[in-house]
Amino acid sequence: QVQLQESGPGLVTPSQTLSLTCTVSGASINSGGYYWSWIRQHPGRGLDWIGYIYYSGSAYYNPSLKSRITISLETSKNQFSLRVSSVTAADTAVYFCAGVRNWRFDYWGQGALVTVSS
Amino acid sequence: QSALTQPPSASGSPGQSVTISCTGTSGDVGGYKYVSWYQQHLGKAPKLMIYEVNKRPSGVPDRFSGSKSGNTASLTVSGLQAEDEADYFCVSYAGINDLIFGGGTKLTVL
Numbered sequence: 001q002v003q004l005q006e007s008g009p010g011l012v013t014p015s016q017t018l019s020l021t022c023t024v025s026g027a028s029i030n031s032g033g034y035y036w037s038w039i040r041q042h043p044g045r046g047l048d049w050i051g052y053i054y055y056s057g058s059a060y061y062n063p064s065l066k067s068r069i070t071i072s073l074e075t076s077k078n079q080f081s082l083r084v085s086s087v088t089a090a091d092t093a094v095y096f097c098a099g100v101r102n103w104r105f106d107y108w109g110q111g112a113l114v115t116v117s118s
Numbered sequence: 119q120s121a122l123t124q125p126p127s128a129s130g131s132p133g134q135s136v137t138i139s140c141t142g143t144s145g146d147v148g149g150y151k152y153v154s155w156y157q158q159h160l161g162k163a164p165k166l167m168i169y170e171v172n173k174r175p176s177g178v179p180d181r182f183s184g185s186k187s188g189n190t191a192s193l194t195v196s197g198l199q200a201e202d203e204a205d206y207f208c209v210s211y212a213g214i215n216d217l218i219f220g221g222g223t224k225l226t227v228l
Binding site for chain 1: 121150152154156162163164165166169170175207209211215216217218219220221222
């Protein structure tokens with residue numbers, strides 16, 4: 001059974017960089033077939049897709065966030081990561097990692113709340 | 119890129135059927151078969167309920183069904199049960215490696 005788990009700081013200072021890691025178990029992120037993705041959900045609102053990365057290292061980002069986003073693989077640890085630079089209060093959200101296949105989200109992490117505040 | 123349009127709320131009594139719509143454009147919902155639906159209970163991770171418009175993953179009750187007409191996809195929940203009360207949202211492929219989400223619908227079982 002494939003499981004995903006987000007980890008990282010729950011509080012980030014404005015203008016700093018938000019960093020989260022997703023640890024995948026039950027599947028190898030190196031094996032292909034899945035796009036490893038990040039999504040976020042602002043309090044009381046719907047979900048926003050941040051972007052994804054393929055096992056080859058090719059990444060695609062939501063155009064509205066592209067200038068501040070980096071998604072990377074750490075294959076030796078079977079993890080992938082998200083970095084969001086120059087954060088503001090508007091980046092406060094629950095961040096989910098997920099596995100995407102055939103343009104559907106098959107697997108989700110439990111979510112990690114990140115608050116941007118001084 | 120605007121979010122797919124869903125009604126903010128829907129409701130029904132136990133045993134009834136409820137349909138939730140998801141309206142996009144010919145560039146997303148209307149143009150591809152890759153529409154999926156997710157159930158999210160408060161504070162929990164979303165769960166895939168329907169994929170490729172009308173396919174159910176293993177383990178999802180057949181009370182959940184999906185369809186599409188033109189630029190609008192729909193999720194129908196038949197024989198409503200208390201545990202169906204949750205948020206539901208749709209996702210569509212939008213071409214060029216892009217995905218677009220619906221705004222979400224809160225389903226209340228009266």
